[in-house]
Amino acid sequence: xxxxxxxxxxxxxxxxxxxxxxxxxxxxxxxxxxxxxxxxxxxxxxxxxxxxxxxxxxxxxxxxxxxxxxxxxxxxxxxxxxxxxxxxxxxxxxxxxxxxxxxxxxxxxxxxxxxxxxxxxxxxxxxxxxxxxxxxxxxxxxxxxxxxxxxxxxxxxxxxxxxxxxxxxxxxxxxxxxxxxxxxxxxxxxxxxxxxxxxxxxxxxxxxxxxxxxxxxxxxxxxxxxxxxxxxxxxxxxxxxxxxxxxxxxxxxxxxxxxxxxxxxxxxxxxxxxxxxxxxxxxxxxxxxxxxxxxxxxxxxxxxxxxxxxxxxxxxxxxxxxxxxxxxxxxxxxxxxxxxxxxxxxxxxxxxxxxxx
Amino acid sequence: xxxxxxxxxxxxxxxxxxxxxxxxxxxxxxxxxxxxxxxxxxxxxxxxxxxxxxxxxxxxxxxxxxxxxxxxxxxxxxxxxxxxxxxxxxxxxxxxxxxxxxxxxxxxxxxxxxxxxxxxxxxxxxxxxxxxxxxxxxxxxxxxxxxxxxxxxxxxxxxxxxxxxxxxxxxxxxxxxxxxxxxxxxxxxxxxxxxxxxxxxxxxxxxxxxxxxxxxxxxxxxxxxxxxxxxxxxxxxxxxxxx
Numbered sequence: 001x002x003x004x005x006x007x008x009x010x011x012x013x014x015x016x017x018x019x020x021x022x023x024x025x026x027x028x029x030x031x032x033x034x035x036x037x038x039x040x041x042x043x044x045x046x047x048x049x050x051x052x053x054x055x056x057x058x059x060x061x062x063x064x065x066x067x068x069x070x071x072x073x074x075x076x077x078x079x080x081x082x083x084x085x086x087x088x089x090x091x092x093x094x095x096x097x098x099x100x101x102x103x104x105x106x107x108x109x110x111x112x113x114x115x116x117x118x119x120x121x122x123x124x125x126x127x128x129x130x131x132x133x134x135x136x137x138x139x140x141x142x143x144x145x146x147x148x149x150x151x152x153x154x155x156x157x158x159x160x161x162x163x164x165x166x167x168x169x170x171x172x173x174x175x176x177x178x179x180x181x182x183x184x185x186x187x188x189x190x191x192x193x194x195x196x197x198x199x200x201x202x203x204x205x206x207x208x209x210x211x212x213x214x215x216x217x218x219x220x221x222x223x224x225x226x227x228x229x230x231x232x233x234x235x236x237x238x239x240x241x242x243x244x245x246x247x248x249x250x251x252x253x254x255x256x257x258x259x260x261x262x263x264x265x266x267x268x269x270x271x272x273x274x275x276x277x278x279x280x281x282x283x284x285x286x287x288x289x290x291x292x293x294x295x296x297x298x299x300x301x302x303x304x305x306x307x308x309x310x311x312x313x314x315x316x317x318x319x320x321x322x323x324x325x326x327x328x329x330x331x332x333x334x335x336x337x338x339x340x341x342x343x344x345x346x347x348x349x350x351x352x353x354x355x356x357x
Numbered sequence: 358x359x360x361x362x363x364x365x366x367x368x369x370x371x372x373x374x375x376x377x378x379x380x381x382x383x384x385x386x387x388x389x390x391x392x393x394x395x396x397x398x399x400x401x402x403x404x405x406x407x408x409x410x411x412x413x414x415x416x417x418x419x420x421x422x423x424x425x426x427x428x429x430x431x432x433x434x435x436x437x438x439x440x441x442x443x444x445x446x447x448x449x450x451x452x453x454x455x456x457x458x459x460x461x462x463x464x465x466x467x468x469x470x471x472x473x474x475x476x477x478x479x480x481x482x483x484x485x486x487x488x489x490x491x492x493x494x495x496x497x498x499x500x501x502x503x504x505x506x507x508x509x510x511x512x513x514x515x516x517x518x519x520x521x522x523x524x525x526x527x528x529x530x531x532x533x534x535x536x537x538x539x540x541x542x543x544x545x546x547x548x549x550x551x552x553x554x555x556x557x558x559x560x561x562x563x564x565x566x567x568x569x570x571x572x573x574x575x576x577x578x579x580x581x582x583x584x585x586x587x588x589x590x591x592x593x594x595x596x597x598x599x600x
Contacts, residue, residue: 025436027432055428055461056458056461057457060425060427060458063421063425063432065432066429067431067433070429071433073436089422090425198399198433199437200398201396206411206414206418207417208411209419211420214408
């Protein structure tokens with residue numbers, strides 16, 4: 001039986017998924033290209049018994065999420081690049097206090113105020129920390145409107161499971177693009193018990209959520225070790241990726257988000273032209289799916305990284321190659337910042353050029 | 358009530374002698390005991406000398422990023438509307454880096470209780486100028502005394518909040534003598550009761566001593582509150598829409 005599909009924008013798919021995942025708090029400040037999220041949730045969230053707050057700034061928005069999520073509620077914010085920069089301090093606190101929540105970055109061109117076209121120039125910020133101190137976010141990268149929906153639900157589950165903030169990192173094209181998707185109901189799962197949550201201390205000892213370790217000897221070092229152990233666990237358990245046409249590939253194209261969608265078309269066309277080319281797309285950007293990438297890289301003589309930036313994920317591709325595989329493919333790059341995206345023709349030409357060399 | 362059931366934990370606080378934080382926190386704790394709300398209260402700790410609030414308060418506490426107390430408290434209260442949420446913060450937190458959050462939280466009329474400690478100086482970082490430092494007052498960043506021409510004039514937050522429609526209760530009190538301590542206790546009780554009764558946003562500014570960074574003895578510090586501070590920051594009930 002044909003399942004029912006709805007034509008919906010990426011931003012709206014994410015917002016609806018959040019509600020179905022049980023998110024009951026949203027705070028945000030308007031910024032293009034993600035304004036559909038707050039427009040949708042301002043109406044839908046109260047209907048679902050939740051709270052929508054238009055905050056006075058991104059600083060306030062992320063800190064409202066800090067407060068709401070500290071009570072154990074599923075909570076989220078969304079913004080775009082400059083707004084996400086403003087949130088970095090609180091994101092460091094959320095990671096330090098291990099408060100699960102969802103932060104969606106619908107990336108636009110930068111640096112500075114940049115422009116409002118889609119971009120992928122916040123990869124470093126998302127995967128390296130962004131804020132101060134040693135911490136990691138789980139970073140998910142959808143490549144379709146369906147995945148904007150599915151990964152949003154997954155984000156809340158992963159956040160609760162690992163007790164860590166999660167970032168959904170999508171370029172503005174994915175936020176603005178409409179596709180027919182299925183509103184799949186999330187699988188019923190036993191809710192994670194949040195014994196740390198602030199709910200008043202009736203019948204238990206008081207809970208304290210803090211990130212300052214001033215007095216106790218070595219306490220901050222121990223806290224850092226605790227976080228490190230968690231990040232290592234996540235790295236070993238959660239490397240998500242998808243490989244297509246990988247079995248006999250001599251050339252591997254590596255991309256996430258919209259460039260991966262475009263690369264998929266170009267790879268199919270190159271295959272029709274007889275070129276043995278495969279596609280690798282990370283779904284988790286942190287942890288980076290190095291293990292699966294190495295499998296593809298082991299049979300490729302060349303890798304082509306495509307990004308809507310001047311080249312950020314390419315550093316993780318290089319790092320993933322340690323230890324070196326038997327063959328050592330040359331890594332090429334196609335990408336520009338500032339709102340550029342690869343045209344299928346341009347990408348196909350690049351693949352054909354690499355195949356010839 | 359056993360010592361374990363009291364809001365303020367037994368033992369010493371780390372504050373300097375005559376510091377107003379210790380007095381203000383004890384009163385808040387005693388009022389919470391009197392109202393029987395400890396086990397359904399969630400408090401916020403600020404950045405500054407009072408950051409270790411959770412060592413003294415026997416209730417759920419969250420430590421907030423500097424300036425973001427009102428935003429964090431908003432998120433908590435909206436998700437736990439049946440709980441009592443109080444915030445505690447100083448002049449740097451609420452009037453400098455977090456002035457926008459303070460005003461917008463008040464303007465939304467969040468049903469929370471905010472306590473603002475005004476001691477006219479930054480204590481934890483070693484005595485720099487605060488937005489509330491008085492004209493002529495010496496701090497380590499105004500070594501010749503605060504000059505309005507280059508550093509502006511001290512902010513009067515109660516007077517500013519009074520221009521807003523949504524707050525239901527705004528009062529300025531002080532803790533430098535027994536009479537004012539008693540008035541502070543009444544203001545704190547009122548501010549909690551407003552929340553318990555669902556009336557809305559309450560704000561209590563507490564003029565407070567910082568003898569260490571005012572470079573004076575305890576007695577002089579108390580007199581500084583009673584004379585200099587109170588002449589610029591009048592003790593007044595600016596709004597009481599709950600009566």
